[in-house]
Amino acid sequence: xxxxxxxxxxxxxxxxxxxxxxxxxxxxxxxxxxxxxxxxxxxxxxxxxxxxxxxxxxxxxxxxxxxxxxxxxxxxxxxxxxxxxxxxxxxxxxxxxxxxxxxxxxxxxxxxxxxxxxxxxxxxxxxxxxxxxxxxxxxxxxxxxxxxxxxxxxxxxxxxxxxxxxxxxxxxxxxxxxxxxxxxxxxxxxxxxxxxxxxxxxxxxxxxxxxxxxxxxxxxxxxxxxxxxxxxxxxxxxxxxxxxxxxxxxxxxxxxxxxxxxxxxxxxxxxxxxxxxxxxxxxxxxxxxxxxxxxxxxxxxxxxxxxxxxxxxxxxxxxxxxxxxxxxxxxxxxxxxxxxxxxxxxxxxxxxxxxxxxxxxxxxxxxxxxxxxxxxxxxxxxxxxxx
Numbered sequence: 389x390x391x392x393x394x395x396x397x398x399x400x401x402x403x404x405x406x407x408x409x410x411x412x413x414x415x416x417x418x419x420x421x422x423x424x425x426x427x428x429x430x431x432x433x434x435x436x437x438x439x440x441x442x443x444x445x446x447x448x449x450x451x452x453x454x455x456x457x458x459x460x461x462x463x464x465x466x467x468x469x470x471x472x473x474x475x476x477x478x479x480x481x482x483x484x485x486x487x488x489x490x491x492x493x494x495x496x497x498x499x500x501x502x503x504x505x506x507x508x509x510x511x512x513x514x515x516x517x518x519x520x521x522x523x524x525x526x527x528x529x530x531x532x533x534x535x536x537x538x539x540x541x542x543x544x545x546x547x548x549x550x551x552x553x554x555x556x557x558x559x560x561x562x563x564x565x566x567x568x569x570x571x572x573x574x575x576x577x578x579x580x581x582x583x584x585x586x587x588x589x590x591x592x593x594x595x596x597x598x599x600x601x602x603x604x605x606x607x608x609x610x611x612x613x614x615x616x617x618x619x620x621x622x623x624x625x626x627x628x629x630x631x632x633x634x635x636x637x638x639x640x641x642x643x644x645x646x647x648x649x650x651x652x653x654x655x656x657x658x659x660x661x662x663x664x665x666x667x668x669x670x671x672x673x674x675x676x677x678x679x680x681x682x683x684x685x686x687x688x689x690x691x692x693x694x695x696x697x698x699x700x701x702x703x704x705x706x707x708x709x710x711x712x713x714x715x716x717x718x719x720x721x722x723x724x725x726x727x728x729x730x731x732x733x734x735x736x737x738x739x740x741x742x743x744x745x746x747x748x749x750x751x752x753x754x755x756x757x758x759x760x761x762x763x764x765x766x767x768x769x770x771x772x773x774x775x
Contacts, residue, residue: 390551390603392566394627398573402602411599419548419677421673424702425712426655429476429677430469430520432462435504437489438482438527440563444556444590444622454485456495463512466518470758472680475765476523476542476714477515478507483563487570505529505536512540516751519758523583523677524715528567531574538580538744542715543615545583546571551600554591556622563586576611581719581732581734585618585656588641589633601648608653612735613743615716616654616674619645623661635663639670652718652732659701659759665745668705675701677714711765719743724752726766 393400437454466477486493486504501507505526512522520766521542526533528546538544546567557563575582585598602618608614619642621633633641638657645655656674657667664675675698702709719724719734721744734743745753752762 390565390569390599391553391565393569394566394630396564396566396570398569400569400603400606402599405740406602407595407598410602410644410648411594412553413640413644413647415609415639415670417647418643418669418671420669420705421671421707423586423708423710424668424673424675424698424705425710426675426698427476427677427712427714428472428474429478429679429714430465430472430474430681432465432477432479432511432515433457434462434479434481434508435492437485437486437492437561439484439488440482440557441628441666444587446487450658454489454492455469456492457511459511463514463518466515467518470519473761474601474681475521475679475711475762476754477512477520478677478679478714479511479515479524479526480524481508490596503536505531505533509537509540512537516747517539519756519761521714521748521751521762522689523690525583528563529574531577534571534574534580536580539747541580542713542744542748543583544575547585547618547620548604549587550571550590550592550765551603552592552596556590558653569607572604572607572614573611576607576613579611579741581615581715581743582612582613582619583615583616583656585616585620586641586645587620588638589622589631590659598644598648601645603649608634608650614649614653615719616656617645617649618656618658619667619672620658620728621662637667638662642667642670642672653746654716659698664701665704668701668707674712710768713762713765715744715748717766720752720754721749724749724766736773 435456436455486496496507508526515522522540523543524537524541525545534628551565573582584604604617623632654674655671656676657664657672659675699709717729718731722738
């Protein structure tokens with residue numbers, strides 16, 4: 389059982405044989421993908437406050453220095469993204485920022501909100517008004533918190549990082565694996581298409597990596613809700629000088645992810661942080677969200693690649709590159725899927741199970757500029773935009 393799993397009501401049993409088998413996997417055991425995909429997004433850092441003080445993270449600002457975007461600022465970011473042809477608004481903030489930061493709590497109260505989640509909901513509604521599909525990554529969430537915002541998101545996510553207790557999560561408030569796993573479980577119970585991932589190089593060992601991937605698989609087998617798993621290396625920055633995993637390690641972990649996870653889950657590497665060209669043959673089939681408009685505010689020292697660089701990665705791998713939406717097609721109802729979709733459908737997608745809410749369905753089906761843009765991406769008719 390993983391640390392904190394009992395406390396947070398997550399019952400996951402990992403088979404020891406499965407761990408041993410996964411530890412024997414090598415890049416030679418996987419096939420290169422048939423194609424690569426990416427999403428065109430804008431990064432919306434709703435606040436830089438976080439209850440945690442992880443030693444590798446440059447995202448959070450200390451109390452007294454953290455900011456909170458106004459809805460006017462959110463609208464302007466989203467408007468620029470829509471004008472640039474984006475389809476996704478990636479909302480990020482630290483875990484329960486209004487719990488530890490009195491200034492953030494006071495600002496939210498002044499704006500008529502009793503929590504960051506009700507404010508996130510309003511920000512997601514702004515994104516939809518401006519023609520972008522929200523994809524929120526608000527850290528650990530209770531089921532009640534996630535339910536507040538789930539229906540205004542095309543998909544959501546949180547990095548599991550690791551199921552191990554590591555020193556990099558040091559501080560008076562530590563990330564607890566059981567809490568992260570509970571968030572993945574909550575998403576499954578609420579029928580939320582979900583993104584998660586592992587962070588490589590923060591003090592976990594090889595067994596921890598195998599167990600983390602198998603824990604994700606276990607939850608997906610219950611709920612069928614994981615759409616992609618990110619394999620992300622920790623990188624050097626102003627707060628982290630503990631080194632980054634070498635190429636051999638990243639190739640091995642990426643191959644382990646591809647073998648551990650069912651085919652319908654994409655394996656993603658962030659091309660601004662990982663040597664994507666050298667990882668595609670290990671089973672990578674997605675390059676994540678890339679922004680032509682905004683910075684990577686979580687990793688500000690590592691700029692997003694231009695679209696031509698993604699094309700170079702695909703050319704190097706000898707596979708086509710296609711744009712996708714923040715929610716994968718297998719979660720869509722029949723009337724929104726393309727005629728030639730041949731992937732595995734999410735459980736119940738043809739039997740009335742609502743993986744996307746009426747709000748998101750209406751946005752995808754709308755006879756307006758945004759709706760037509762979304763459907764063009766689904767049909768893979770979008771031409772590469774100029775950088």
